[in-house]
Amino acid sequence: MRRSSLPRKDTLDHLTRLYSASDDPWDHRTSAYEAGKYAATLAAIGPGPFREALEIGCGNGTLARQLALRCTRLTVMDCIPAALQAARQVLAPLAQVTVIEGAAPQDLPRLDPDLVVLSEVLYFLTPDEIADLGRWLRDHATGPVIAVNWTGPTDEALDGASAVALLAEALGPGTTDHHEGFRVDRFDLPG
């Protein structure tokens, strides 16, 4: 049974505070570590093209800008307006991209994606929310679900490994690539 129909207020407050100080709170645009992580993420995703891709928790759109080149259509969502403002700006030239405001799993769009990217977002969700997201993925998604997670401690209740383990309870086992400081998990959902 879900405890709440809304994302946790403390998580939203924490994210809002981060984005009020900077529209790039994790240095996605400039950090060599993030650039390496994006390269590993795109390698796990493969070349595509994907008919209908979805990135949940797109932040300021840095990864989405690269991902879009492999997608016929890409929908990206985030729950923080300041992040979306930055994402809309960088993604505006890419006609295949739609940017929507919302929190997963509560506001997931009406799509049947053939690629879902969850990059550094799962540990912001509660266990119940990850279970609901997993059910939605089983019902709506086909093809790869790619989960990228920092392997150190987080400021949230979950860390990356426990968040992925909860997703695997819903989706079944995936494959894991371990990198310095992060992991990339791939779940292949049947068509």
Ligand SMILES: C[S@@+](CC[C@H](N)C(=O)[O-])C[C@H]1O[C@@H](n2cnc3c(N)ncnc32)[C@H](O)[C@@H]1O
């Ligand atoms: C660390 S950033 C990662 C951004 C991007 N995916 C990347 O890897 O570069 C996590 C983003 O997820 C968003 N987020 C957290 N919980 C979310 C939720 N339940 N639904 C949608 N977005 C969420 C945050 O606002 C933040 O922008």
